Amino acid sequence: MGHTMPQPPQPSFLTASLLVAAGGAIGSWLRFCVGRVWVSAIGPVRASAFPWSTLTVNVTGSLAMGLLVGWLARHGAGEATRLLLAVGVLGGFTTFSSFSLEVVSLIQRTQPGLALAYLAASLGAGLLGLTAGLLAVRGAA
Numbered sequence: 001m002g003h004t005m006p007q008p009p010q011p012s013f014l015t016a017s018l019l020v021a022a023g024g025a026i027g028s029w030l031r032f033c034v035g036r037v038w039v040s041a042i043g044p045v046r047a048s049a050f051p052w053s054t055l056t057v058n059v060t061g062s063l064a065m066g067l068l069v070g071w072l073a074r075h076g077a078g079e080a081t082r083l084l085l086a087v088g089v090l091g092g093f094t095t096f097s098s099f100s101l102e103v104v105s106l107i108q109r110t111q112p113g114l115a116l117a118y119l120a121a122s123l124g125a126g127l128l129g130l131t132a133g134l135l136a137v138r139g140a141a
Helices: 013-042 044-049 052-075 079-093 096-108 112-139
Strands: none
Touching (some): 013 044, 013 079, 052 079, 052 096, 052 112
């Protein structure tokens, strides 16, 4: 008969909420910093012409999520770690709601080709990033 490992205790709702909120604050601040880096690097006009910072956080956030999920599965980290890092930090960092708004805004500005390119780049590179993260963790065994 197989033995199962005992499950770590689940955090209370208050603890879980605080973990998600703290992680979300960190992730949101990191996302803000990425935007500032893009503005500093290419200037405000070029940075606002194409949503570079959102593309950056969606791709790197997807990669980080793949790495994190793979690591959590391998090491059996508890729910508190998942809540803080996956739900909180990466939930605050990745911005698919902003992504959706920016696609629609590009279309409304009569730039459907740019909207389609942004859509394809975000989704394609994000899925590749997540897959690369999962494969990297599996390959590290």
